[in-house]
Amino acid sequence: xxxxxxxxxxxxxxxxxxxxxxxxxxxxxxxxxxxxxxxxxxxxxxxxxxxxxxxxxxxxxxxxxxxxxxxxxxxxxxxxxxxxxxxxxxxxxxxxxxxxxxxxxxxxxxxxxxxxxxxxxxxxxxxxxxxxxxxxxxxxxxxxxxxxxxxxxxxxxxxxxxxxxxxxxxxxxxxxxxxxxxxxxxxxxxxxxxxxxxxxxxxxxxxxxxxxxxxxxxxxxxxxxxxxxxxxxxxxxxxxxxxxxxxxxxxxxxxxxxxxxx
Ligand SMILES: NC(=O)CC[C@H](N)C(=O)O
Numbered sequence: 001x002x003x004x005x006x007x008x009x010x011x012x013x014x015x016x017x018x019x020x021x022x023x024x025x026x027x028x029x030x031x032x033x034x035x036x037x038x039x040x041x042x043x044x045x046x047x048x049x050x051x052x053x054x055x056x057x058x059x060x061x062x063x064x065x066x067x068x069x070x071x072x073x074x075x076x077x078x079x080x081x082x083x084x085x086x087x088x089x090x091x092x093x094x095x096x097x098x099x100x101x102x103x104x105x106x107x108x109x110x111x112x113x114x115x116x117x118x119x120x121x122x123x124x125x126x127x128x129x130x131x132x133x134x135x136x137x138x139x140x141x142x143x144x145x146x147x148x149x150x151x152x153x154x155x156x157x158x159x160x161x162x163x164x165x166x167x168x169x170x171x172x173x174x175x176x177x178x179x180x181x182x183x184x185x186x187x188x189x190x191x192x193x194x195x196x197x198x199x200x201x202x203x204x205x206x207x208x209x210x211x212x213x214x215x216x217x218x219x220x221x222x223x224x225x226x227x228x229x230x231x232x233x234x235x236x237x238x239x240x241x242x243x244x245x246x247x248x249x250x251x252x253x254x255x256x257x258x259x260x261x262x
Pocket of ligand 1: 061062095097
């Protein structure tokens, strides 16, 4: 399906969900459409305003625990994102955003309700109560995406305390397998040893229909332009080919070399 109207990209509550530069994902999507001569509009939705239902791609970024609760409360109010997804919109949710689109997430010692858009839950730990919770997952992360997505290796940066798992009977599938870093943390059983761990082997993220959740900051779309194009393809159908700018190729090659996994 080729569209004639502008693609509307919603950047949700950037004051609350923008701690790690994830607003850059909107710039990448916008620019990759402009380079192709396709009309685009970025709709920045300030915290406290109702989320519009009429956008094509919704971006939710990362945030600290308290702002994350405020963001979840706002997003749950009109559930516009859920209806928009039902009408064909796509979602990219990163870290706090990833946790918020699930069923529940922790903050301030309590469990909070998410948007229930995907069948995941986040806890501080899934290990038995007598086991100390794992450390914060902080550092570089490398994910080998599910082959169904046809994407190259994904590079990013993670910084989160929560650990995430799929609920029984969950729809969709993990975004990929963690080669370096923690990601979801595999139900708290990761071998990487918490903060800065490099064990890998668990999974990161979810892909369910046109909804992608992931722990990868970066901004993730700047480091992984093929992921940006996957989202755009879901909205536009096939896109005119685009030679990645040289800077993007240089960045990816530098990440590949720096984060070479065994
Ligand atoms: N980087 C983030 O978005 C952090 C998410 C969440 N507050 C956590 O620490 O788990």
